[in-house]
Amino acid sequence: MYSCDILFPAHHQITIIKNPSAAKGRHNHTFFELNCIKTGRCLVELGGHSFFLPAGSFAFLPPDTAHLVHPNQDCIWYQLLIAPDVLEQLLSFDNNIFCEFFLQSVFTKESTDCLISHTASAEPDAWLLLDAMTLECQKADLYSDKMLFHLLLTLFYKLMRIGEMTILGSHDFAKKTHMAVIARYMLQNYTCASLARLADQLNYSLSYCSHFVLENTGFTFKQLQKKIRMQKAVSYLLYADTPVNLIAEQLGYSCSENFMKVFKQEYGLTPTQYRARMKPQ
Amino acid sequence: MYSCDILFPAHHQITIIKNPSAAKGRHNHTFFELNCIKTGRCLVELGGHSFFLPAGSFAFLPPDTAHLVHPNQDCIWYQLLIAPDVLEQLLSFDNNIFCEFFLQSVFTKESTDCLISHTASAEPDAWLLLDAMTLECQKADLYSDKMLFHLLLTLFYKLMRIGEMTILGSHDFAKKTHMAVIARYMLQNYTCASLARLADQLNYSLSYCSHFVLENTGFTFKQLQKKIRMQKAVSYLLYADTPVNLIAEQLGYSCSENFMKVFKQEYGLTPTQYRARMKPQ
Numbered sequence: 001m002y003s004c005d006i007l008f009p010a011h012h013q014i015t016i017i018k019n020p021s022a023a024k025g026r027h028n029h030t031f032f033e034l035n036c037i038k039t040g041r042c043l044v045e046l047g048g049h050s051f052f053l054p055a056g057s058f059a060f061l062p063p064d065t066a067h068l069v070h071p072n073q074d075c076i077w078y079q080l081l082i083a084p085d086v087l088e089q090l091l092s093f094d095n096n097i098f099c100e101f102f103l104q105s106v107f108t109k110e111s112t113d114c115l116i117s118h119t120a121s122a123e124p125d126a127w128l129l130l131d132a133m134t135l136e137c138q139k140a141d142l143y144s145d146k147m148l149f150h151l152l153l154t155l156f157y158k159l160m161r162i163g164e165m166t167i168l169g170s171h172d173f174a175k176k177t178h179m180a181v182i183a184r185y186m187l188q189n190y191t192c193a194s195l196a197r198l199a200d201q202l203n204y205s206l207s208y209c210s211h212f213v214l215e216n217t218g219f220t221f222k223q224l225q226k227k228i229r230m231q232k233a234v235s236y237l238l239y240a241d242t243p244v245n246l247i248a249e250q251l252g253y254s255c256s257e258n259f260m261k262v263f264k265q266e267y268g269l270t271p272t273q274y275r276a277r278m279k280p281q
Numbered sequence: 282m283y284s285c286d287i288l289f290p291a292h293h294q295i296t297i298i299k300n301p302s303a304a305k306g307r308h309n310h311t312f313f314e315l316n317c318i319k320t321g322r323c324l325v326e327l328g329g330h331s332f333f334l335p336a337g338s339f340a341f342l343p344p345d346t347a348h349l350v351h352p353n354q355d356c357i358w359y360q361l362l363i364a365p366d367v368l369e370q371l372l373s374f375d376n377n378i379f380c381e382f383f384l385q386s387v388f389t390k391e392s393t394d395c396l397i398s399h400t401a402s403a404e405p406d407a408w409l410l411l412d413a414m415t416l417e418c419q420k421a422d423l424y425s426d427k428m429l430f431h432l433l434l435t436l437f438y439k440l441m442r443i444g445e446m447t448i449l450g451s452h453d454f455a456k457k458t459h460m461a462v463i464a465r466y467m468l469q470n471y472t473c474a475s476l477a478r479l480a481d482q483l484n485y486s487l488s489y490c491s492h493f494v495l496e497n498t499g500f501t502f503k504q505l506q507k508k509i510r511m512q513k514a515v516s517y518l519l520y521a522d523t524p525v526n527l528i529a530e531q532l533g534y535s536c537s538e539n540f541m542k543v544f545k546q547e548y549g550l551t552p553t554q555y556r557a558r559m560k561p562q
Binding site: 125128132142147150151153158160161 | 409
């Protein structure tokens, strides 16, 4: 079960705050979190690890992983909360380290991977972009989400250019590659995905394919399918006004009662309650 | 036949120059041209029309249409040259007035439409974005094209928010809508498009469909198909290193000799000559 113990401003797919005031305790949420350290330094605890981020660091934390970010006193930093949907959009028109990180983070059971970029802190453009994004986020005007998306991608390319990007984590390369294959199939076919069709596509026997999914993601096929459907359900509930029965249909559930039951098991709230509580009116 | 009487810096899909020095005579080229007037004013001649752009105007001129842009002495302006490919990318993940303008501009025989946005000239953000783009374009570094693309889209959304956008032109609404249907089909199926398949998709008879295409675009189906293939060919030649015989294959030509013959008829140069001349090494 996901836990989301803090109500984030989930009405935007991308939210950015400069120097967030409350130093929260260890927590987790369904968003990716990007911490950008302009000056000073920041302690990060993620899973069982902890490390310092010096000035000029950008650290991308995966969703659903307990973490704590503790800045020192003279730290100026930006915190971005990014819905998984945003990174999923990248998959359709690009292939880069952010896509790789996204696939790994979303499709493994115990994900504590973290994408880190170290840049020279003197690089001014990145901070200008983050300031522009902060203003846009506060404005929350027509097309703000779209503009934040394109400014974020500009930042991503800037980081790829100026920073040394590394994914810290324990997954080996072969596992990562297999995971990406499975993940792409599941994302592209979430309404009608089946183990038989995946096995067919990979040219594996049904039993080997079942083992392959479990081995490389830590989930059974059914669990993985549920995970993606739940993630999509949250997006529909928060960022669209789609009625619950239509969401169930679009996710490939045969009846909406079934969808509602599964959703409540996962989040402890019915879809309607979840929308009412998490989506500001 | 297309004429491209000026050698543009075609190695970038998006090029931006602040206050371009040479006041060129009437000319045309295969790029979209976006003129952004910060101060002063600018005279534009396009097709048979001419009009003044005051400070705060953004005017998007279609490709392959003779035009002249003449700034007055105290005019500060930015000129962007944008490859049709860039706007085509928009179609796959969005639907807005820029898509509409793109479809109209590329898929009509005598296009003199122009997309104009009038903003309050005091709006500072747009000019900051254009300055950032100018710097990025001069830098021409790794990922510059990607960053220019995302900054351009940020500008588009900003214009949609702050400006009154209008498409000046003579095409009536029904014609525009039909054109868009045809255009989308042709772009999505350019390797294997056929009049029979389009007729099938629209549920029209073959002869009515043929008439429908000609009536709404001014081109026969074959002419339209050639136009798109030639546009794609130019992209492959300028922005990729794909060998000519592979380009022919990817465009759906049965043999590369045929492709080379058609290309030379269109541009007066063989594909290899075109690449050598237009793509800086």
